[in-house]
Amino acid sequence: MPDADRERLLAGAHHDPHALLGAHPVRGGVAVRVLRPYARAVTVLAEAQGLRAELHAEGGGFFAGVLPLLEVPAYELLVRYGEEPGTDELRVPDPYRFLPALGDLDLHLLAEGRHEQLWHALGARVLTHAGVAGTRFAVWAPNARGVRVAGDFNCWDGTAFPMRSLGSSGVWELFVPGVAEGALYKYEITTRDGTRSLRADPMARRTECPPATASVVERSRYEWRDAEWLAARADRTPHTEPMSVYELHLASWRHGLGYRELAEQLPAYVRDLGFTHVELMPPAEHPFGGSWGYQVTGFYAPTARLGTPDDFRALVDALHRAGIGVLMDWVPAHFPKDEWALARFDGEPLYEHADPRRAEHPDWGTLQFDFGRREVRNFLVANAVYWCEEFHIDGLRVDAVASMLYLDYSREDGQWSPNAYGGREDLDAVAFLQEMNATLYRRCPGVVTLAEESTAWDGVTRPTDRGGLGFGFKWNMGWMHDSLEYVAKDPVHRKYHHGEMTFSMVYAWSENYVLPVSHDEVVHGKRALVSKMPGDWWQRRANHRAYLGFMWAHPGKQLLFMGQEFAQGAEWSEAHGPDWWLLDPAYGAEADHRGVRDLVRDLNTVYARTPALWERDTDPGGFRWIDADAAEDNVFSFLRFDAAGRPLVAVSNFSPVVRHAYRVGVPAEVPGWREALNTDALAYGGGDVRNAGTLTPERVPSHGHDVSLALDLPPLATVWLRPERPGGL
Missing domain, CATH: 2.60.40.10 (Immunoglobulins)
Known part of the structure; x- marks a missing residue:
C-alpha cells in the first residue's frame, strides 16, 4: 500500500477505504487487506471454498495476503486479540467486502x-x-x-x-x-x-x-393500535371542530413517570377534564433539562429521560385510544452550540449559516439553521414528517416563528444584511416554512400545524398556493398579552383598559387563531395565572374563573398550561411540576382548587356540546357583539352562532359587585334562555349568584335587539346562556 494511503487511513482522512481494504481481484488471486488495530492475528475464512488463510501482519494494525482464488468469495474474518491461538477471538464478516447499502x-x-x-x-x-x-x-x-x-x-x-x-x-x-x-x-x-x-x-x-x-442504534418493534383514530383524523376539519388543548411538560407533569407510566395516567386525566388535545413541550432530545426541550440536539429522537422511542409511541397510542389528539412543540428555529452535536458539524458551518450575522441567535446563545441550503431544509422538512409518520403525532406547534422570518430579529443596525430585494424578510425561511407545511399536509391527512408567531406577518395561516405560510393555526399572542394585562388591573382601573379586551375582535378573522395561556406566561417572574389577579384570595380565584369563561367563549381554540386548570398559585418550575397536593381533600381544597378544576371540566363539556362555540371560529358571521362598550361596568357581552344560526350568549362581569337586572339585548327568535354555565356557581367556589330556571325575554329594546333579558350578573364572573331546549344541552 502506498505510504500516503496508509497514513490517511490511520489518520481517519481517507475518502475511499473500500478501495484499499477488503478483497480485490489481482494477478494470481484475490488480495485481502484488513485494518484491525491491537489484533495479534487475522485469518480469512471462506467456508464455501474450504479456505482458511492467515494474513500477514504489515504493522500499524494492517494485515494482508493474496488468496489462491479466481473471484472474491463471501468470507469472514477471524480476528484474534489474545496472545495464544484460540484466545479472545472475534468472528465477523469483513465490512469492506460489501457494496454500498444506500441506493x-x-x-x-x-x-x-x-x-x-x-x-x-x-x-x-x-x-x-x-x-x-x-x-x-x-x-x-x-x-x-x-x-x-x-x-x-x-x-x-x-x-x-x-x-x-x-x-x-x-x-x-x-x-x-x-x-x-x-x-x-x-x-x-x-x-x-x-x-x-x-x-x-x-x-x-x-x-x-x-x-x-x-x-x-434503534429499531422499532411497536405495534400500533390507533388505526381507527388515524382513519377518523383524516376526515376531520379542525377549524370547524372543537379544540381545547392541555399543554404540559412531560418530565414534570408527575415527576418520576416515564412514557409507559404516563400512558397509564395522562390519558385518563385529560379525558376526565374534557380536553380534546394535549400539547407536549418539545419531546426531542436535549442536553439541558432547564431548556424544557427548546434547545434540541437530537431532532429525530424522543428524549431518553423518559424511556425508549417505542415507549413514547405507547404514550401517543394510549392518548389516541382515549380519543385525545397529540400536538408537540417543534423547534426548527435554532440549535445549541454543544461541540458533540450539530455546531460546525464537519469542521465548518454546515447546519448553521456561513455568515456569522445570520448564524448566531442573539437572544438564546444558539445557532440558526441555514434555511437556504437544500440539505438543511431537507433535514428539517423530513423531521416534521418523521414525527407525524413514525410517532403518529397529530400536529406540530412551531416554536419562535418570528425569529425565523425576520433577518433583523433582535439585531441592531449593522448586525444584519437585507435580502435580495432590500427587505428584512428572510426569504429562505419563508420558503422553508411553506415547503414544510405543504409537504406535511400532503403526506399526513388530518395533521395540523400551529405557528407561535408574535408579529403581524400577513398570511401565516393562508394556504401556500395563495402566498401564505400555510399553517393551520396561529397562536394569538396579541389577545394573550392584552387580556392578561387587563385582568391584572384592579377592577377600579379596568374601565380605562376596556379596549384591551375588545381589540382582538378587530383582527380576529385575519388568521385562524388559538388562544394560548401557555407555560411562557407562568414562569420567570410572570406569576401563575391566578396570582396575576388582583384582590384577596376569593377575588383572585373569581377573576381566574371569569377569565377562563371569557376565554372559552371567545372565537378561537383554547390552550391552557398544566397547573392552571386548578388555579395553582406558584409559578411552574420543571424541578417540581404542578402542585398536586393542592387537590388533596385533606387540604380542604374542594372550594379553592378542586372547584376551579371542576369548572374547567364543565367548560370543556359545555364547549364540546355547543357548536356555536367552535363551528364558526374562522367565520366573522359566527360572532356578534351585544355590547362592546360597557367600560364603566367592566362588562363584555356577545353572541356566538353555529352553522345553523343557533346562538349562545356570553356575558362577563369583571367588577367585584353584583349587577342586578342588568339588561342584555338578545335575538327575538329565541323564546327562552337558560344558564349553560356560570363561573360563580357554588360548586366552583363562587358566591352562587344565579339566573335560575327559564329566562323569558322582555319586549324592551336593547343593544339593537327588540327584546332583552334582565340578568343578575355575579361579581367577577362569566355567564353563558343557551336557548332552552327540551332535554338539556
Missing part, C-alpha cells in the same frame, strides 16, 4: 434536497445486506476529509471502521456486520485542518440518557 434513488433525492423520508437513508439502520445482518451507518458531512464509526462495538476506536464517501452527495456510508439495535455509536470526523471530533448522529433515532451523549 441511487436515495442519493438523487438527497442531492435535490427532496428526500421526504430522510431517516430511511441517513443515520443508523438495522438491516440485512447481501444476506448478512448488521447496521448501515450513513451521515452527511460534505466538508470532512474522513469519517469513521466509533462505538461500544469497537471500544470507541474508529480506526478500523473508516466510512466511504459517496461522491458529490456529501454522504459517508459503511455497513458494519453484527452491529445490532441497542449499540452505542458516534461519528469520528476528521476536518479539513486535520483535527478530529466525536459527533452524535444528527439523524439518531435514539440517544443515551443525558448527560451522556452517544447515539443508539
Whole structure:
C-alpha cells in the first residue's frame, strides 16, 4: 500500500477505504487487506471454498495476503486479540467486502434536497445486506476529509471502521456486520485542518440518557393500535371542530413517570377534564433539562429521560385510544452550540449559516439553521414528517416563528444584511416554512400545524398556493398579552383598559387563531395565572374563573398550561411540576382548587356540546357583539352562532359587585334562555349568584335587539346562556 494511503487511513482522512481494504481481484488471486488495530492475528475464512488463510501482519494494525482464488468469495474474518491461538477471538464478516447499502434513488433525492423520508437513508439502520445482518451507518458531512464509526462495538476506536464517501452527495456510508439495535455509536470526523471530533448522529433515532451523549442504534418493534383514530383524523376539519388543548411538560407533569407510566395516567386525566388535545413541550432530545426541550440536539429522537422511542409511541397510542389528539412543540428555529452535536458539524458551518450575522441567535446563545441550503431544509422538512409518520403525532406547534422570518430579529443596525430585494424578510425561511407545511399536509391527512408567531406577518395561516405560510393555526399572542394585562388591573382601573379586551375582535378573522395561556406566561417572574389577579384570595380565584369563561367563549381554540386548570398559585418550575397536593381533600381544597378544576371540566363539556362555540371560529358571521362598550361596568357581552344560526350568549362581569337586572339585548327568535354555565356557581367556589330556571325575554329594546333579558350578573364572573331546549344541552 502506498505510504500516503496508509497514513490517511490511520489518520481517519481517507475518502475511499473500500478501495484499499477488503478483497480485490489481482494477478494470481484475490488480495485481502484488513485494518484491525491491537489484533495479534487475522485469518480469512471462506467456508464455501474450504479456505482458511492467515494474513500477514504489515504493522500499524494492517494485515494482508493474496488468496489462491479466481473471484472474491463471501468470507469472514477471524480476528484474534489474545496472545495464544484460540484466545479472545472475534468472528465477523469483513465490512469492506460489501457494496454500498444506500441506493441511487436515495442519493438523487438527497442531492435535490427532496428526500421526504430522510431517516430511511441517513443515520443508523438495522438491516440485512447481501444476506448478512448488521447496521448501515450513513451521515452527511460534505466538508470532512474522513469519517469513521466509533462505538461500544469497537471500544470507541474508529480506526478500523473508516466510512466511504459517496461522491458529490456529501454522504459517508459503511455497513458494519453484527452491529445490532441497542449499540452505542458516534461519528469520528476528521476536518479539513486535520483535527478530529466525536459527533452524535444528527439523524439518531435514539440517544443515551443525558448527560451522556452517544447515539443508539434503534429499531422499532411497536405495534400500533390507533388505526381507527388515524382513519377518523383524516376526515376531520379542525377549524370547524372543537379544540381545547392541555399543554404540559412531560418530565414534570408527575415527576418520576416515564412514557409507559404516563400512558397509564395522562390519558385518563385529560379525558376526565374534557380536553380534546394535549400539547407536549418539545419531546426531542436535549442536553439541558432547564431548556424544557427548546434547545434540541437530537431532532429525530424522543428524549431518553423518559424511556425508549417505542415507549413514547405507547404514550401517543394510549392518548389516541382515549380519543385525545397529540400536538408537540417543534423547534426548527435554532440549535445549541454543544461541540458533540450539530455546531460546525464537519469542521465548518454546515447546519448553521456561513455568515456569522445570520448564524448566531442573539437572544438564546444558539445557532440558526441555514434555511437556504437544500440539505438543511431537507433535514428539517423530513423531521416534521418523521414525527407525524413514525410517532403518529397529530400536529406540530412551531416554536419562535418570528425569529425565523425576520433577518433583523433582535439585531441592531449593522448586525444584519437585507435580502435580495432590500427587505428584512428572510426569504429562505419563508420558503422553508411553506415547503414544510405543504409537504406535511400532503403526506399526513388530518395533521395540523400551529405557528407561535408574535408579529403581524400577513398570511401565516393562508394556504401556500395563495402566498401564505400555510399553517393551520396561529397562536394569538396579541389577545394573550392584552387580556392578561387587563385582568391584572384592579377592577377600579379596568374601565380605562376596556379596549384591551375588545381589540382582538378587530383582527380576529385575519388568521385562524388559538388562544394560548401557555407555560411562557407562568414562569420567570410572570406569576401563575391566578396570582396575576388582583384582590384577596376569593377575588383572585373569581377573576381566574371569569377569565377562563371569557376565554372559552371567545372565537378561537383554547390552550391552557398544566397547573392552571386548578388555579395553582406558584409559578411552574420543571424541578417540581404542578402542585398536586393542592387537590388533596385533606387540604380542604374542594372550594379553592378542586372547584376551579371542576369548572374547567364543565367548560370543556359545555364547549364540546355547543357548536356555536367552535363551528364558526374562522367565520366573522359566527360572532356578534351585544355590547362592546360597557367600560364603566367592566362588562363584555356577545353572541356566538353555529352553522345553523343557533346562538349562545356570553356575558362577563369583571367588577367585584353584583349587577342586578342588568339588561342584555338578545335575538327575538329565541323564546327562552337558560344558564349553560356560570363561573360563580357554588360548586366552583363562587358566591352562587344565579339566573335560575327559564329566562323569558322582555319586549324592551336593547343593544339593537327588540327584546332583552334582565340578568343578575355575579361579581367577577362569566355567564353563558343557551336557548332552552327540551332535554338539556
